[in-house]
Amino acid sequence: MASKSFYALIAGVGPGTGRAAAVRFAQKYPVVLLARRPESYEEAVADIKKAGGQAIGITADVADPTNLKNALASIDKELPGSRLAAAVYNVNSGFAKKPFLELKVEDIDASLNGSVRAFFHFAQATLPLLQKSVPDSEYPPTLIITGATASIKGSAQFGSFAAGKWALRALGQSLAREFHPQGIHVAHAIIDGVIDIPRTKDWQVNDGAEDGKIKPEAIAETYWYLHTQHRSAFTQEVDIRPYVEKF
Amino acid sequence: MASKSFYALIAGVGPGTGRAAAVRFAQKYPVVLLARRPESYEEAVADIKKAGGQAIGITADVADPTNLKNALASIDKELPGSRLAAAVYNVNSGFAKKPFLELKVEDIDASLNGSVRAFFHFAQATLPLLQKSVPDSEYPPTLIITGATASIKGSAQFGSFAAGKWALRALGQSLAREFHPQGIHVAHAIIDGVIDIPRTKDWQVNDGAEDGKIKPEAIAETYWYLHTQHRSAFTQEVDIRPYVEKF
Amino acid sequence: MASKSFYALIAGVGPGTGRAAAVRFAQKYPVVLLARRPESYEEAVADIKKAGGQAIGITADVADPTNLKNALASIDKELPGSRLAAAVYNVNSGFAKKPFLELKVEDIDASLNGSVRAFFHFAQATLPLLQKSVPDSEYPPTLIITGATASIKGSAQFGSFAAGKWALRALGQSLAREFHPQGIHVAHAIIDGVIDIPRTKDWQVNDGAEDGKIKPEAIAETYWYLHTQHRSAFTQEVDIRPYVEKF
Amino acid sequence: MASKSFYALIAGVGPGTGRAAAVRFAQKYPVVLLARRPESYEEAVADIKKAGGQAIGITADVADPTNLKNALASIDKELPGSRLAAAVYNVNSGFAKKPFLELKVEDIDASLNGSVRAFFHFAQATLPLLQKSVPDSEYPPTLIITGATASIKGSAQFGSFAAGKWALRALGQSLAREFHPQGIHVAHAIIDGVIDIPRTKDWQVNDGAEDGKIKPEAIAETYWYLHTQHRSAFTQEVDIRPYVEKF
Numbered sequence A, B, C, D: 001m002a003s004k005s006f007y008a009l010i011a012g013v014g015p016g017t018g019r020a021a022a023v024r025f026a027q028k029y030p031v032v033l034l035a036r037r038p039e040s041y042e043e044a045v046a047d048i049k050k051a052g053g054q055a056i057g058i059t060a061d062v063a064d065p066t067n068l069k070n071a072l073a074s075i076d077k078e079l080p081g082s083r084l085a086a087a088v089y090n091v092n093s094g095f096a097k098k099p100f101l102e103l104k105v106e107d108i109d110a111s112l113n114g115s116v117r118a119f120f121h122f123a124q125a126t127l128p129l130l131q132k133s134v135p136d137s138e139y140p141p142t143l144i145i146t147g148a149t150a151s152i153k154g155s156a157q158f159g160s161f162a163a164g165k166w167a168l169r170a171l172g173q174s175l176a177r178e179f180h181p182q183g184i185h186v187a188h189a190i191i192d193g194v195i196d197i198p199r200t201k202d203w204q205v206n207d208g209a210e211d212g213k214i215k216p217e218a219i220a221e222t223y224w225y226l227h228t229q230h231r232s233a234f235t236q237e238v239d240i241r242p243y244v245e246k247f
Helices: A017-025 A038-050 A066-079 A105-133 A159-180 A216-228 B019-024 B038-050 B065-078 B104-133 B159-182 B216-228 C015-023 C036-052 C066-076 C105-132 C159-182 C214-226 D019-024 D044-048 D066-079 D105-133 D159-182 D216-228
Strands: A006-011 A031-035 A055-059 A084-090 A141-149 A185-191 A238-239 B004-012 B031-035 B053-058 B083-089 B140-150 B184-191 B236-240 C006-012 C031-035 C055-059 C084-087 C142-148 C185-191 C236-239 D006-011 D032-037 D055-059 D085-087 D142-147 D185-192 D237-238
Touching: A006 A105, A017 A031, A017 A038, A017 A084, A017 A216, A017 C066, A031 A038, A031 A066, A038 A055, A038 D237, A055 A066, A066 A105, A066 D066, A084 A216, A084 D055, A105 A141, A105 A159, A105 B104, A105 B159, A105 D159, A141 A159, A141 A216, A141 D142, A159 A185, A159 B104, A159 B159, A185 A216, A185 C055, A216 A238, A216 D216, A238 D237, B004 B019, B004 B104, B019 B031, B019 B038, B019 B216, B031 B038, B031 B065, B031 D237, B038 B053, B038 C105, B053 D159, B065 B104, B065 B216, B083 B104, B083 B216, B104 B159, B140 B159, B140 B216, B159 B184, B159 C055, B184 B216, B216 B236, B216 C214, B216 D142, B236 C236, C006 C015, C006 C105, C015 C036, C015 C214, C015 D159, C031 C036, C031 D185, C055 C066, C066 C105, C084 C105, C105 C142, C105 C159, C105 D105, C142 C159, C159 C185, C159 D044, C159 D105, C159 D159, C185 C214, D006 D019, D006 D066, D006 D105, D019 D044, D019 D085, D019 D142, D019 D216, D032 D044, D032 D066, D044 D055, D066 D105, D085 D105, D085 D216, D105 D159, D142 D159, D142 D216, D159 D185
Parallel strands: A006 A031, A006 A084, A031 A055, A084 A141, A141 A185, A185 A238, B004 B031, B004 B083, B031 B053, B083 B140, B140 B184, B184 B236, C006 C031, C006 C084, C031 C055, C084 C142, C142 C185, C185 C236, D006 D032, D006 D085, D032 D055, D085 D142, D142 D185, D185 D237
Antiparallel strands: none
16 A cells, blocks of 8 residues: 555544544554644644654644645645545534523534534545545545534533534534445544543542543544444444443 | 513514414414515515504514614514514525535525524524513413424535534524423424425425425414413424325 | 214323323314223213213223224214224323333233234224225324333333333334325324323422423323324424423 | 353344354354254354354244243353353344235234344343453443344334334333443444345345445444443444445
8 A cells, every 4th residue: 555545634633532533543544633722732643653653733723714725735745645544523612501591692603613614614625535535545435523412412501512513413414425425434423421531530420430431542443443344334323422321 | 461462573484484474373463574675574464464463574684683683672662562472483594405515615604694693693582582471471482493304304415404404403402491491482393395385386396296385374383383382291393294295 | 064074082091191182182073082991981971071072982902903893893883974083092001110130021011012012903993994084084184192201212221111112103103104195194292291190199290390290181282283284284293291391 | 361251142143244243253252143043053153163263053032031041051051151241132023014004913023022022031131141241351241232224214114113123222222221330331233224145135226336235244343343342432323324325
């Protein structure tokens, strides 16, 4: 595969799922990590390199199409001739739990921008790249989308967050129906639980049970598995939750 | 009820569901019809008046909060002291069936604006009015949302439309969970079929079967029924489709 | 309509939904009430007659096809020439909340018998009768099925109950797809809450809120409304829950 | 792990998913294959042995609890001291596509027996074995259930099949909620497409597209992956369909 090399692209890298996905996909591919601030990806890039992998961090706001375009152009310079094997959309839209009447339109917009518009730009930029990889890639070129509990449930006071997440899930489902027949795998993951990252260290979740928060590495394993699925047996959606999680 | 009068508000009046809902609710309440252009509501207003009802047409773009605020202020002048018994959100966001890579961000925005942001403003403006009606209204104050097939299915090439409709459904579900306990009924209707209006007259639907398109009056009956449900037995979601529709 | 009279059939009459449905449909039709024991329908029959309606109680086990056949034959004698306008399947399969490993196969069978096999016999017996009513009935002939929270959720320790209820919902959905195009309306109602009947009088539900249990009369109103829907706008499924119910 | 060995159990072995699952799990564990007729498992057993694995075929009708008990007892003799790491329920209930009014109660019973009662016995027999494995097994002990398109959709004329499959899915969901917290992983797979086996060789599926039928080996890979998931990140349900499948 020397002359036909491939890379993976992770958008939305922080200390959790994005970082773990980058580390996992780096076992096979050079990985490109996008984040709005360098401190979000620097450690991951260093770790991957230390482990013998290839990683490139790019500071970019995926929600900004020009920014995104520039980022993708710079990949081409760093990894000339390399094609996209897998793209992971893991951008966090933040969320405001608030009584509906206290929400500002800015809350809705933040959710829609991060979950819908940014994904729209990301998908429009990456799907043509994935299309080019179909004939030669070892595994079907893959677009993976990180969802949440709020992707399938509109809880009280979570309306703005749920609006963005449901819309994102709808887009993913629509893309699966359009791009699966082209050989591109589009999968959506419902992350139904609290992720075990530094920020959630002191959160009492599931009565403090061991492994009661989701290990980002475990999410990353599932993402990697989805990427390797045979095209005769694509999974469009998975749920992921701790064994002790109520659902 | 003389001194404690109530009215109904229909946003998004055209020749179909909005108009029929106005006519149906006018059998009980004065109705206010909102549309972006007067020609959208004029006939309905005239018909309601001719039938002995009370109807007020207001030209307003629900997606514009100032516009909406002015519209609601003008209701107060026309119907002084009257309170809101039911609000119907029937705003059409339009939809672009297009291969995903041909979509413009404007297509996404049009869907999000009509289905999410406009509804957000409408709900923020009307829910406080509905709250004030709880103690005295004959039926639980009601907010009804018009959905579509695309509210529950992300079909190929319908991504932008589905994104808005799923988000709207999520918001409705979240509002139901927050406002039902306050005695306000929030219901979402999945209109799963082609509506029988002048614009669809020549569409060949369901092999041209009689009643193969949904009568707007039948939708309006269901909306009215939802409004009258006892608070011990609220329906949060209904599907509505022609007997011959595949689903 | 003198010479073309119609009746309604309610299977599974007790003090709650079945009885209320009988009372509601009796405002329009003679009603036939099926229950395994006379004491389940006697009071309802008397009440309906006192109110000027026509009601016939028949002791029958719907799960027993011979029993059911005899019951239907006896209707023909009591109401000669009358045709079936609406059938309500409200048979209670009972439920055992138990750790799965403590369940007996009898628990599963009880659930499957009441929710699936009995309904199978009921639907096979009534659908041909409803077919005969299509050309002349005022409203589309209707088959309404009572479901529960467990129709859409397999909660821990509710496996046997949920198995029967999910299967019943599946059958209802399949019948809707097959019989809607014939003009027969098949609807499924998810009753998501505790019903306000003598047996639940002392249950503390929804913090004891007023109207925190579902009024059977309110369910019956929804059933009646479903029956009257125009064939261009059938609802296949409704949820029904108290305003204060968590969902 | 010498003294604490584990095995996998596959119920419902034919030429498709069951056989492929046995082959896949045999890469790690001795596997036990259950089928009603020896010819269903003989070739698989031979192939696994040829490849250096350990396989035991047992003729048993899972729907018969005595039969099943005897089968499990004989495992204990063949693999003394070995514990159950994973159980796959892949029993085929057969299905009758028929107009509802042509169904016999035997059709319903066949579906309920294969999908619900047989699974009930299988789960009651295997869950206690899986419980014993929790403290020492490398991966969380796993119960995997094979579902179908009919697990989530009640299509016209597929009522009896769907009834059994929905009930099975309900049971799986209920078991997940009860046994996940005990460290046992219960997963349900929606196999949404035609499986590529000798019997379907001549079926024209998805316009005859290459890989338009699901490779059993690909399903088996997903089952294996599910088994290996970390307990902080269990997947309860996956869908599996060919890239060209409409859904």
